[in-house]
Amino acid sequence: MKEFDLHAVSLKDPFWQHYQKIVREETIPYQYQVLNDALDVDVQAEREDASLPAGKSHALENFRIAAKQKEGNHFGWFFQDSDVYKWIESAAYSLINQKDPSLVVIVDEVVALLGAAQEEDGYLNTFFQLTRPELKYRQLYFSHELYCAGHLVEAAIAYDLATGKKELLDIAEKNVQNIMHYFGREANQIQGADGHQEIELALVRLFEHTNNEKYVALADFFLAVRGENPDFYTQEIAENRALGLSTEEPSIDLTYLQAYDQPKNQREAKGHAVRMLYMASGMAKVAQHTKDPALIEACVAIWQDIAYKKMYVTGGVGGTVHGEAFIGAFDLPNDTMYCETCASIALVQFSFEMFKLTQQHQYLDTLTRALYNSVLSGASIDGKQFFYVNPLEVMPDSCHHNPGKGHVKTQRPDWLGCACCPPNFARLISALQRFVYTQENDTLYINLFAASRLVQADQFVIEQIGNFPFENQMTIRYTGVAQKIVIYKPKWLQSFQIECEQAWQETDETLVFAANTLIHAKIIFQQPIQMLRANPLINQDINQVAVQRGPFVYCLEEADNGKGISQCRLPIDTVAFRLSESQKLWSPTLVINFDGFESQKWTQEALYLPMNEPYVPKNWQLIPYHLWGNRGEGEMRVWLPLALVK
Ligand SMILES: [Zn+2]
Known part of the structure; x- marks a missing residue:
């Protein structure tokens, strides 16, 4: 499967154009100044350790x-x-x-x-x-x-x-x-x-x-x-x-380096997460050319180990600061994890290479989950401050006083002593159109809904027209040599209606338009607000739900809800979500409100009392996770506790 020259794809999508503009106008000039030591900025170590450069x-x-x-x-x-x-x-x-x-x-x-x-x-x-x-x-x-x-x-x-x-x-x-x-x-x-x-x-x-x-x-x-x-x-x-x-005699951790066996014999994601995923991306790329079955088998097993056992709902990976590493299956702590921005960028990269290697669409599910959530959360909305670590739950006091959370910043620093993430973010966003279209023989693949135009002189022109994910429709126009078009249909989009005079069919994962020299299709879909539950083996998420709408996972933030967001209780049987457009943070932001409860404050000097959790009604507001941490220090959480049934 081949990618297209980046010159051939022009991105017209308002969401991604906005990000590319910020990276072009703010991040790239800013980073040049920082690399030149020409700005007086707060360059922080990525975790609390006096020996780290800062x-x-x-x-x-x-x-x-x-x-x-x-x-x-x-x-x-x-x-x-x-x-x-x-x-x-x-x-x-x-x-x-x-x-x-x-x-x-x-x-x-x-x-x-x-x-x-x-x-x-x-x-x-x-x-x-x-x-x-x-x-x-x-x-x-x-x-x-x-x-x-x-x-x-x-x-x-x-x-x-x-x-x-x-x-x-x-x-x-x-x-x-x-x-x-x-x-x-x-x-x-x-x-x-x-x-x-x-x-x-x-x-x-x-x-x-x-x-x-x-x-x-x-x-x-x-x-x-x-x-x-x-x-x-x-x-x-x-x-x-x-x-x-x-005279150095360091101890060598072969698991940390993924050097405990040859990569083709590895079946699990172990050790340092970024190393693991850069290696896996390299394996998938080499396998595209050598077709080595052992390497392909290893790539598939490693990807499945991550996507089915070791990935956060935000697409974050790396469960621990110790070795910035993967930990065991279904062990996904939300407040002490690592979830380095680079690791999610590398997961996007690995998943894309796996899609190119296999043409199987489950890889794009993971690509989009990481891209729209834990990759984007790596940068502030002005493109000048950056997270290295992307938590799913932040209580500022705990981050400041618990030595086990020294790596979890409550605010994005201006720059980092170990500055791998900020330029990694900038290079991914600047080349984002890479992911939108690919081709295999006479089949053209649309991998992301993103308003754009791909021109292959003397062969074909394809356009996507729309404003995803803010509109529930996308128009596809194709003219050129006869070829089949396969459009990825993400799991979080539903109720597809296609208006098209040419032949097409729908599968679980795709919309497939039969080979034609002219295809004009209007695709209408719904982006329902979904409550996600975690695999029950994930201890940390028991009796909690995450909220997702379109590609975006949502979170509660103190700025919208006041202190004490851990007291949010979501009534699973009766909850009604209301989606509305807001101009706060990003224009526009789709926020979600729901009527839930707040667990009432203790009135006694006690840590534990006989069970009786009284609630008061409270309206809660959720924002897309990638926008958190842009309004000063405050609490944040992705997983929302369920109200106990009365
Ligand atoms: Zn990094």
Whole structure:
């Protein structure tokens, strides 16, 4: 299944255009200033730990020092170069959507800086160049060198697509040549993989961009060599010690790195969530080209383990701060979880690659759940503040005083010492049209309802006209060569009515229009407000419901309901939801009101009393989850306790 060139798809959807505009006009210029240390912003560590970098970014300054344009020391995380690469990638995709010569000038300056910092042999990583050159490619359990290289490759592809300029692609390919020189199956080469995956998926994208099969072969190598020798990392550390290169003796957690076995033998989502999902995305991408049945089987099993056992209703993943990791099946704490924005972005990516690999639509259910909820909640509505961790339940006092919640911010910080999420958000939103259409042979797939126009010169033009999810209809117009059109029908849309003179049929997951040279269809649907219950094995959600309308999961916020939202009680048998348009937060916002109860306050000095929960009636208001945390500090919760039947 192929994606279309981003130039060919113009997004006209008001919701997504608004996000792309904010990213273009606010986030990208803001992030450039932050990477340049040109703004006085509050750069916070991602969790409470005095050893973590905070206070400034220093990302571009590191390159200037490596390029010998400035004097100084490296500052920040050892993978900080990737912040710059992801910023370039966002800027490049944004340039595809809207020309901006002044932004091209800025990116060109950064590209020139990267070129100046790159070593003669192609090596590029400011941390190792400036602090530990003797340990280049020798500390793969933590080094992130190939992770950064992967982001460099992705940035280079994006900038070439956007501008046709090859300088960054040359830098990236030179860097990959350097990697190819040092890594491989020859006796004198390194037979191991980076502790943090990313290079795998980036190399497949580089193959798709250049048609050079060496790149997909290298991606396949990195997936095959991972976990092949479980002692690889400890042997590497022992060798460094023996050679006097390092005295470090870190303990290696192979599960954290997904290196306890070869990826093709893995069946569960374990360890660090972002690593897991970057690896899985790389596996699904490699499998699209190699058709390796073992890799496909592993991808399907890992995806099912996440979607059916380890994903939050918001599409968040990673149940614990310890190792920012997946935990056991059906264990989904709502207030101490991690749910990193990057992990949800990676889940969108993995699910999309699984859809391309299999053409099965359940993958798009998960893609949309993560995209509209835990990805979007990663940024404030002005595009300038960012969550790393996306909780489903926040009680500010508890976050401030419970040391187990030090990572759960009640407000989005201006920037983060570990700033992986903000530019990741920007690059995903800027290239959002990637997900809307795909093609397999003579079948055209519409994967997201999003007003847009796809033009393939001399072949066809397809348009979606509407304002989803604010309107309950979408018009599809197609003219061109005869081909079948398959439209994904999300589970949260119901009662489809199709007005169309051409032949079509409806399945559980799709609307299928028979091959034709002209298709004009008006699709009308309902977006009922649904109460979702959780699998009863999820201990944390017992006797609670979540509310969803269209793609949006909803939440209660203190700003609308006052303090004490944990006292909300929802009468499941009689509740009537009322949807209305509000101008607060985002224009328009669809808010939901319902008449429920409030558990009455204790009147006695006691923690526990004989059962008798008195209620008073109360109207509660819900807002889309992705908009929470934009009105100052306050309580928030997604799962709503049910009223006890009287
Ligand atoms: Zn992140």
